[in-house]
Amino acid sequence: MAGVHSGERMAGVFSYESSEIDWCEDNYRHSEHVVESFNTMSSFIFFIISPIMLYLLHPYAKERSLAIHLVWVMMIFVGLFSAYFHMTLSFVGQMLDELSILWVLAVGYAVWFPRRLFPSFIKDSLLQVHVDFCLCALRRRSTFSKLVLVITVISSVSSFVKPTANAYALNCFGLHLLYTLIIEMKCCTDQKALRLAKLSIALWVLAISCWLSDRFGCSFWQRINFCYLHGFWHILIVIAVAYGSTLIAYLDASYEIPYSLPGLQYWPCDKWAVGLPHIVLKGNPKTEKRC
Numbered sequence: 001m002a003g004v005h006s007g008e009r010m011a012g013v014f015s016y017e018s019s020e021i022d023w024c025e026d027n028y029r030h031s032e033h034v035v036e037s038f039n040t041m042s043s044f045i046f047f048i049i050s051p052i053m054l055y056l057l058h059p060y061a062k063e064r065s066l067a068i069h070l071v072w073v074m075m076i077f078v079g080l081f082s083a084y085f086h087m088t089l090s091f092v093g094q095m096l097d098e099l100s101i102l103w104v105l106a107v108g109y110a111v112w113f114p115r116r117l118f119p120s121f122i123k124d125s126l127l128q129v130h131v132d133f134c135l136c137a138l139r140r141r142s143t144f145s146k147l148v149l150v151i152t153v154i155s156s157v158s159s160f161v162k163p164t165a166n167a168y169a170l171n172c173f174g175l176h177l178l179y180t181l182i183i184e185m186k187c188c189t190d191q192k193a194l195r196l197a198k199l200s201i202a203l204w205v206l207a208i209s210c211w212l213s214d215r216f217g218c219s220f221w222q223r224i225n226f227c228y229l230h231g232f233w234h235i236l237i238v239i240a241v242a243y244g245s246t247l248i249a250y251l252d253a254s255y256e257i258p259y260s261l262p263g264l265q266y267w268p269c270d271k272w273a274v275g276l277p278h279i280v281l282k283g284n285p286k287t288e289k290r291c
């Protein structure tokens with residue numbers, strides 16, 4: 001009997017609308033198989049932007065570390081799980097969506113978090129030992145990555161305690177990322193980087209306004225028959241991440257591989273006012289010392 005009950009519960013977490021979260025868009029408006037059509041369709045933006053970013057970041061990732069590619073590979077899974085979540089509004093869909101975001105953030109922190117902002121116990125840990133500068137930098141990042149891994153595993157397990165709070169916790173990580181970016185930009189004089197920082201922050205503010213407005217202002221949006229703000233959030237946040245992560249990658253390249261003379265450009269055309277930012281390496285890496 002107990003087996004039957006646990007089997008039913010297992011099936012329950014996959015069933016349509018088993019999540020406690022329901023976004024503002026009307027359910028089953030366009031199809032009886034898709035709960036929120038616009039929210040599902042807008043998740044496909046991840047499948048467009050991620051491969052382009054993988055292609056654009058390749059020269060920098062090849063020089064710095066191929067692990068950087070993990071960020072945009074995992075963003076494809078975020079898109080996939082987001083589409084599945086909005087198609088079903090199932091509990092499993094919600095958890096996959098949120099846990100995939102958590103793990104992308106973790107990889108982003110592990111590969112890009114600025115070394116000079118590492119906790120002091122990591123920064124001081126190798127001071128006494130006389131090791132090569134590059135080796136020391138690598139070891140510190142590896143220790144930091146292990147710390148990130150421990151925090152992410154604990155957060156993943158805790159996410160099952162109160163699933164409705166997960167999205168807010170994830171946005172707190174987003175706020176920390178914003179704070180880190182502001183600290184990093186304080187002493188920056190590079191006009192292209194400053195412009196990219198302003199654009200990233202503006203896109204993030206716009207995206208989060210859509211997310212919050214869909215969550216808390218739904219009755220207003222229903223009255224004017226415009227319930228698509230969560231879908232707009234998907235589009236804006238993926239562009240904000242493309243802008244913000246390229247900026248962080250550019251700052252990382254300037255500190256860690258300065259000999260490759262990193263620069264910022266826009267794709268498809270650098271002269272256009274809009275486009276996807278990427279890093280160009282103007283130096284000749286082969287002849288220089290690598291870290």
Ligand SMILES: CCCCCCCC/C=C\CCCCCCCC(=O)N[C@@H](CO)[C@H](O)/C=C/CCCCCCCCCCCCC
Nearest residue numbers: 082105108109112113167170171174200204240241244245
């Ligand atoms: C030094 C660190 C570098 C980190 C690099 C950035 C890595 C990318 C991080 C996050 C990806 C965000 C993906 C958004 C997923 C959209 C799916 C979705 O809509 N899910 C909702 C349910 O459908 C769910 O309620 C959303 C929860 C909130 C998620 C908040 C994530 C924080 C995003 C931070 C982005 C910062 C952008 C940088 C701007 C300066």
Ligand SMILES: [Ca+2]
Nearest residue numbers: 022023024025
């Ligand atoms: Ca809905």
Ligand SMILES: [Zn+2]
Nearest residue numbers: 039082230234
């Ligand atoms: Zn969503």
